[in-house]
Amino acid sequence: MTEALERALADALAHLLTAAGTRGDGASDPDGAVRWTEHTARVLQRLEPADRRRLSGLFHDTARREPEGARRAALLRLPESLGLTGGAHAAYCDGVQDHMARFVAAVRGADPATPVPTCPGWTLADLARHVGEVHRWMEHLVRTRAPARVEVEDVPLDLPGDPAAYPAWLARGTDAVLRALRAAHPDTPMWSYGADPHVRFYPRRLFFETAVHLADVELALGAEPLIAPGTAADGIEEFLENLPYYGWVAEPTSRLGRDGATLRLRAADTGGVWTLTLGGGGFAWRADGDDPTGTGATVTVEAGCGELLLLLYGRYGAGERRFTVTGDRALLDAWLAATRF
Known part of the structure; x- marks a missing residue:
């Protein structure tokens, strides 16, 4: 599912749920709102934590695009009412x-x-x-x-x-x-x-x-770590969100000197794609599926989602057979050295 489709579906669901408390004549229908919300909450609680957090963020994005007022307030309350937060x-x-x-x-x-x-x-x-x-x-x-x-x-x-x-x-x-x-x-x-x-x-x-x-x-102890793909995907994004705030890695990252270069992570088991663009003394990133083959990236590394997470944390080396690297390997090595925990 593309990011654009995710956002469109989240927008539609958010507006549908906040409208559920109103009847066709414009009068309040609190019983209808409760039924809609309870049913939707039960469905959404089956999602993995990473997906619930993602949906909560999308609902907040929908709310922020609304002007100040009762509708915006209702949209901001939606993640909590659905048990997402x-x-x-x-x-x-x-x-x-x-x-x-x-x-x-x-x-x-x-x-x-x-x-x-x-x-x-x-x-x-x-x-x-x-x-x-x-x-x-x-x-x-x-x-x-x-x-x-x-x-x-x-x-x-x-x-x-x-x-x-x-x-x-x-x-x-x-x-x-x-x-x-x-x-x-x-x-x-x-x-x-x-x-x-x-x-x-x-x-x-x-x-x-x-x-x-x-x-x-x-x-x-000689065992192989197993991290569920959905959990690992959330972990990759948690890592990328917080990395600029960790001074001991933000400073060496700012010295990489490869403005405009792109590093792409591709999860072979889920199809998840994360693209990092260096520049401005740091980096920007996005999660998307627009270029699943890695075409156009300076360097792409592909493996299972859990393996990619442990690569980012320096627990695996990019030269291991579990990883497929295409493009400028030197950029990947420089990034991993600068961001190693």
């Missing part, structure tokens, strides 16, 4: 819980001194400590609705002295951050280190933080 918030929290249950089980049964090849110089104990620190930091930020940055060093970590105790410590930190996230309304404004200064930034960010670090553990 809260649904995605809850789904990300559930995903973090699942990832961390698997993470804790894996490190509990492994030697803490096991090297983690995808995090050079780290052991499983180092990785577990990092993940636990992130959880406690985010818990503090969300619980206090932090209006400005708080450093990790300023948050009590209660780190055990014995790495053998890290799994239980990790589990406690996961419970605490999930309590804070689930108790907070996703639309509450607060500081974030990414593109969205609201509570809803954190469960999505933490979901992909834990997904990638679970992959680190699995690769360290």
Whole structure:
């Protein structure tokens, strides 16, 4: 489905639902509106979190194109009334819980001194400590609705002295951050280190933080990470949305010096396409299907959606056989080196 078709369908659905509360004579019909909304919400809750979030964004775009007034206000309320915003918030929290249950089980049964090849110089104990620190930091930020940055060093970590105790410590930190996230309304404004200064930034960010670090553990223990295509597509877009806000990668990206060059990611399993255009001291990106073969891009890389996500995070190398690269390989290598986490 093209982006233009997505937007047209979302516009049509948004206007249809907001009009459902009015009868043909212009009078209010609240019972009809409830029936339409409840049925539509049940259907939409079957979508993956990434698709619900995408639809919520399209509805907000529709609302922003309306002039100020009751209709615009009704359109802005639509994602919440359909459970799209809260649904995605809850789904990300559930995903973090699942990832961390698997993470804790894996490190509990492994030697803490096991090297983690995808995090050079780290052991499983180092990785577990990092993940636990992130959880406690985010818990503090969300619980206090932090209006400005708080450093990790300023948050009590209660780190055990014995790495053998890290799994239980990790589990406690996961419970605490999930309590804070689930108790907070996703639309509450607060500081974030990414593109969205609201509570809803954190469960999505933490979901992909834990997904990638679970992959680190699995690769360290000889397993092949499996990330569902829909989840990976959302992860690619979350990565691209927030990348300009991460100073440690925004600065080297600005020095690539390839204004106008394009890098295209193509998911072989879903047909998803993301095109990045360098320039202006950074980059712009779009998700579309206008050029599914990659024709016209400076460089195109194709693989499964989950593999592309792990490529962006530097967990796989572009030279691996799982990736098909066409065009200027040097541009791809330069981009990956500049943006490596």
